[in-house]
Amino acid sequence: MPDRARVLLVDDREENLIALEAILSSLDVTAVRARSGEEALKALLGTDFALILLDVRMPGMDGFETAAHIKRRERTRNIPIIFLTVVDSAPDYAFRGYAAGAVDYLTKPFDPWVLRAKVSVFVELYNMNRRLTEQASLLRERLNVELPDGMGAEVLPELSRRLSAVEEELARITDLAHHANGSTALSGPLNDLSERVTHLRAGFDALS
Known part of the structure; x- marks a missing residue:
């Protein structure tokens, strides 16, 4: 299994970073701190992140400007961003965040x-x-290489088990997103994954 997923925490206040780390401590993730928008952009240069928790109100480059830079970069534009801000923020902050x-x-x-x-x-x-x-890469290798006699009987059941596990996990995550009220935000990524799984299954069926 690859390294633990990383979550980027961006906030200029130490106490807020500590609180976020405590909240996420029970999850199997690695929390990475950034004390400014500039620090966040540097952290994103060479590291992959599953998610960014981004404070809106920061001195210098605020959260909106930081997000704009993130979305302009090919490498980082698809990383999900959750904005965090105080309750007395301007009424248009939520709209600007989604925009x-x-x-x-x-x-x-x-x-x-x-x-x-x-x-x-x-x-x-x-x-x-x-x-x-990883599964798609393995399947492509099998599709592009002629299997020696008898090898298919060993490889194909293993590929089938892996693909079935992926399909079950997709169904579980879709259900989890629904119960976490995140189905709207996740509808695009989940649909993309569903299409990839469908193509993977079609490729496996062709192989078998």
Whole structure:
């Protein structure tokens, strides 16, 4: 299994970073800190992240500007962003957040369980995407290489088991997203994954 999924925490206040780390401590993730928009962009240069928790109000480059830079980069444009801000923010902040490409927008103080559940869904989706990429790569190798006599009997059942596990996990994550009220934000990524699984199944059926 690849390394644990990373979640980027972007906030200029130390106490907020500590609180976010505590909320996520029960999840199987690695939390990475950034104290500014500039630090966040540097962290994103060479590291993959499952999700970004981004504070709106920061000195210098605020959350909206940071998100705009993230969405302009080919490498990072598809990383989900959840905006976090205080409850007395300007009334148009939520609209600006979604316009900037955020998948969600939470006001402080928020329910720790709600945030943890939302993060869990996106991390599960990220991990499944990685596993699906691995299975697709393996299947492509098998499709492009003629199997020696007798090898198909050994390889095909294993491929079938892996693909069935992916299909079951996709169904589980779809259900999890629904119960976490994240189905709208996740509808696009889940549909993309569903199409990839369908293509993978079609490729396997052709191989078998």
